[in-house]
Amino acid sequence: MRTEEALAAAGIDPASVVASEDIGGGTYNTAIRLALADGRRLVLKLAPVAPGLSYEHDLLATEAEYYRRVSGPLPSVVGAGPGFLLMTELPGVPWSQVPDAGPRLRTELGGIVAGLHKTTGDGFGYLQDPLRPTWPVAFTAMADAVLADAVTHGVQLPRPAAEIAHLVRRHEPLLELVTTPVLVHFDLWRGNILLDGGRVSGIIDAERAFWGDPMAEFVSLTLFGDPDRELLDGYRAGGGPAEFGMPAWARLGLYRVYLDLIMLVEMVPRKDDDADRARFLRARLTEDLDALRRTV
Template sequence: MSGPSPTQRSLTRDDVAWYVRASLGPGRDVVDCGPLGGGGFATVWWVTLDDGGAAALKVAPPPEARLLRYERGLAAAEARYFRLVAAHAPQVPVPRVLHHGRDPERGEWLLTDRLPGRPLAELTADIDAGPARADFGAATVALHRITGDRYGYDGGRAGGPTWSRAFAAIVDDLLADAADWDVAPPGGPRLIRELVRHHAGALDEVRRPALLHFDGWDGNVLAAPDATGAYRMCGLVDGERYLWGDPLLDLVSPLLFRRAEDEPDHPFLRGWRAAGGQPAAFDPAARVRLGLYRLHLYLLMIVEMPSRGMTPENAPDRSALLAELLDRELADLGRGRPRP
């Protein structure tokens, strides 16, 4: 894919100055600013403020942009997430919310502190990111100690009173999005729904709705060298896709396109276990759930492609990889399953 996603607004320096004044007051100004890459949903700019402060501006998609069902209200969701973490897990470094606003013409935006450090995705091969990944594993355990009052998303989006019902509703919404966008996922909707129903018992071993970041891939974890030169985690960003559910769901994105149960010595999992993350070893039900959560992520990444301006023609490598990965999870989850 070349160029911005259809969900991303085009901004100028004058636009950024307007959002800053609307957030912090008419006397505030922007010394410097520029776009931040790495994402394909909202538009994000770094900002240097007139008092020397560093901020990040995230502007939600324009009203005419077609979104997936769970993507409604993500700017407000991100503000809620950062405030939840600041209040209940202050040891986890997330940006401080400076302002969340809406305007009839300028849309919805979020202004936060800009944290130091670089995304893990930008670290070169000669840098050992292991300590930062272990820090992130430990931080994830702290986040999971925050408990919600229902499973799934908030804000009127897919959820439910049990994890199996919430997860089924989340997958159903993605399959409805696939139909809306004329996307045919591998295996087809019937098989995907049947596998989620078949494994409801494993899902319902989850008895507490933990706070989940969900999107903890390398682009959203920041790291910087400490006094010894070792790179340590110094920030967690992009909390807009948070939900409530099984802590194991947060083991998928940090090991993107891999399998946590096959890599017990991965630095993230070492940090997770050291901080008390459970289970320390993955029993059969946990392995089933991890397979379902990879199925969900790969399905989401396939379904979101047209909304981001991607097709099998202009993004053939992504399309082929996701189809292969989803096929593998479908096959593994289907072993030993009675035919419908």
């Protein structure tokens, strides 16, 4: 879909756009910053035409639904439809561009995430798919789908796909402890967190959200590391529903493996030929699979 078509579908005259700029930085959708004659600043996201992974369908509908349901420093939906999402622009720059941000912001972020996690639902899984009655059923289906994608795209995995699927199923008793579906963003790395004036000003790019275990959020919040004390203190103070006992830490290992798989497998349909990145992700997946095996 072209910009003009998306704006018209959202009820906005394309002629009212006085400036537009490709934001860049994304790896899936196209994002365009728009300035309107009435002073409004909007962001338009357009879905790619090429197919992606099995779960990557109607992702902009998922993102719009997330913003409509969740309370927090989030964009407001101006218009949405097949292949596009138009929303308000939030102030600030990505945290990934502010290397000197201090621990106080991590505590603030923890409190914000606790607020995001107050949104609960009636089933588990991706918003754009039929929901499952339990988290074990939903999560194993999610893992099976990305493993099937790996086979389809000929991705080199450190262990056979069937072996990884079996390892996930061995942990189903841990997943059974999750009984309340929480809306999880699942892409809260620093590039999707905005800072402005020394504060957290926005959470963006919620297209990969799902109903599931709030503990899964801490994989991207602490990408390739362990949750830090400041983040957890803010989350607890904000009344976040995730519990941090040993079963929860074991489940975190499952979600690390799942995200590793996504990041590795998606490189093929996106035609990302960065060999160093592939080696790094394969090594991370190997390490996380070994750690998960030790928790059984």
